[in-house]
Amino acid sequence: MLATRLIPCLLMDDGALVKTVQFKKKTYVGDPVNAVRIFNQKEVDELILIDISATTQGRGIDFPTIQNIVGECFMPICYGGGVTTVDEMRKLFALGIEKISISSAAIDNPALVRRAAAEFGNQAVVITLDVKKNFFGKYTVRTHGGSRDTKVDPVTMAREMEAAGAGEILLYSIDRDGTWSGFDLTLLQTVCDAVSIPVIACGGAGSLEDVRAANQDGHASAVAIGSMAVFQGKDLGVLIKFPSREQQESIFEQG
Structure with a gap:
């Protein structure tokens, strides 16, 4: 088992797989079920699936699509998007989701994190912090696809979520997405060094060297890749792919 986890991060919009640039400019990638089948073949250890329009468009959780994806997926899935209640979490876990990511609902109501951690365990609760620099160069946490600024810095928010019972932070850079x-x-380094729970780096990966830097220099416990997992390369066509075990071993030294 590799000491550092490398995870595909897939974005879903109205049942389709898409990829964004700085949370805008959506590009259609394909059917999420087909992508999952390819990741099965590549023996990926885990998967992050985020429905980017569930909250922003008030659509809620797309349970039928999630059920189809889980039915084809051989690996644990962390799902995020539109989750606002413990009842919804129960339904997602019943479908076979392994971890649930909460973002805007957790930030608006930290008590939801406490209730979820108490019922499902800290390890099942992931908090996604979407972060962007403002005009003055200050980092702040955003919600609703980056459109709402909480005016709270990510270190303060990460510590609050850890105290509420979160088992992991997905730290997503909007500027680098x-x-x-x-x-x-x-x-990365600022947030990772401020909390004791694992932090997943997300947003900006363009090479295996970037992945290594996120772990070694940014102190991330895990690294999520989006574009690198669904495109041949920058400005090139769609290709569902993932670094081989040997490639991962070459960038992550085992402890």
């Missing part, structure tokens, strides 16, 4: 320009190592 889909840019292939590498992770925001300053943001």
